[in-house]
Amino acid sequence: MTENSKPTLAARRAFLAKLGGAATCAGAAVGAATLGITASVSAKTEPAANGASFPTKDYDWTKHQWGFGVDATKCIGCLRCVEACKRENDVPANAHQFRTWVERYVHIEGEEQTRIDSQQDPVNIEASGSEKTFRFANRYRDAKVDKAFFVPKLCNHCTHPACVQVCPTGATYKTEDGVVLVDETYCIGCRYCVQACPYGARFLNEEKGVADKCTWCYHRITKGLQPACVEVCPVGARIFGNLKDKQSPVSLFIRNNRVQVLKAEMGNAPNVFYVGIDKEVN
């Protein structure tokens, strides 16, 4: 495995320590770091692989093509990923805007339609007791459940991103290494991209007045770390890595499984690959 696809133990420890540490401090520090990074990567005109355009000196984006795998059969719906993402990326602390979320599909005996909810559902918020921590309420305890599973969701960093196509300013763009980003200093906040994304991956960060969404933790992956959600997942339901490296976890995941993508008919060609999702997942 390459250095990029497998974080060092020290880095993992440091990250976990940060998660456990004072939330406000971490949030502020991370926020500042994110800002700094997005400002520098936003120099879209710089040629690819020009080291100066990256805060990480030894990172070469031409050598990477990032990809993400989700093994829904493993997800236990603990929502650590959602909380870690919120903290790591300074995502607005409310129950309606997420860079990543988890969906719960429950099929109850005798019912025609599958019941679907996510951590933002009022019942689940009630159970967690706050809009900043997340928990799936045990609402189907007494029901006769036929089949149930969880599906983690996030931006698909599409090969043909509808959001990039419609952005009138070019504030949202696709990087050479396959990540779709938003330049916070250039976005006008028109939200055309929010409408255009078929997956509901985007929202408006009201504090900043700009479009916001998952970056696959670009500030981390360019330093050889894993995205926060992948890092914290206790069961390994989220898999991340370099598609150009045939031995990376994500390449192996795709090779060893029959994977599928969401809403393939949209023509977006997503780069988040799923295993173990059912027909009603879209």
Next chain:
Amino acid sequence: MEPIIHFSPYTGWVYPNETIFEWSILIAVYPYITGLVAGAFTVSSLYQVFGFERLKPVAHMALLTSLSFMIFVPTPLLLHLGHPERAFNATITPHLTSAMAMFGFFASFYVALLIVEGWFANRPYIVEQAQKRTDLLGRFYRLLTLGSYDVSEHALRYDKKWIFALAVIGIPGAHGLHGYVGFMYGSVKAREWWSSDLMAVIFLFSAIISGVSLLAVLYVATCKMRKIPVDLACLKGLAYTIWAFIMVALLLEALEFANLVYKNREGTDMIMQYVTGPLLVPYFILQFAVGAITPFLWLSYMIWRGTTGKALIVGVTVCACLVLFSVFMMRWNVVIGGQEISKTGKGLLSYHLPFWGKEGALMAIFLTTAPLGLLYVLTRLFPPWADAPTHAHS
């Protein structure tokens, strides 16, 4: 527990991020105003280019109306942006694959065209005022002459050529601008309710009927205000225009809806549940039954019976008001309706319209009526009345 951020109630399954409505009523007001611009311009060009003589009494006002509304077109957009101060980013670095990127250019081009055409059309009046007046306003008119005081027959004939040419360019300009607005929605594949090839044309025809209706109302209102009799031939001309275009508009909308239902793609069940539920009143009753079919039948009746006099004036005015309302409902049903149907195809949201605030009902009403204020000022500066003896141009 009080929610931290206002979110929309929903039923079924919707993506978490969808619970915040991103495009408010202002985004419905924007195509509405743009449509009025295109429709009003249609009236002016029917006279200037296609020689509909009977529309002469409203031809000049049509141009001023178009200009007044056009100036306000960007305001709902600007108010809605998260960073209005960066609005020019879209014009400095237009991202050409975006259906929104060229809007700034098209809109500015069109405003310029309207101003130039308006200038030519009003030149005789401007020159006359510049020579007559000695006050501050005289200065204003003198500035406006741009140094040209030649109102000889020869010069006026030359002006007319320009007016004609600009009107000819203006037709694709106005309609292109509005069709383009329709395309902005029609091209969004993520939303089944918007994503349609017909969207641009539907927008266009509804724009035309709304603009012509606005002129009918304005014409009758200005005649009453100026205490002059309504030129029935002119009003009839407007009524015919509304009647003809409303037919096409209705047909297109029906076609679009039939297509959606007939193709029955994923998510159509949800759409049917939506149109027969929350959308029943705003869509079938208000937009179609009250706003489009009623005026269509009423106008048909009046044309058939050859209604004239007061009955015609009242009839056309009421029909025009209904059409104006219907077209607003159409914008609303598209923009808000589209967002009320979840992208999951498995849930519905409901938009709550605030009254106050930057994106509230009051602001929407203000932005839709403010152009009328501007129009009032413009009619004072450049009287568009064809009956005014001072107005040399015809």
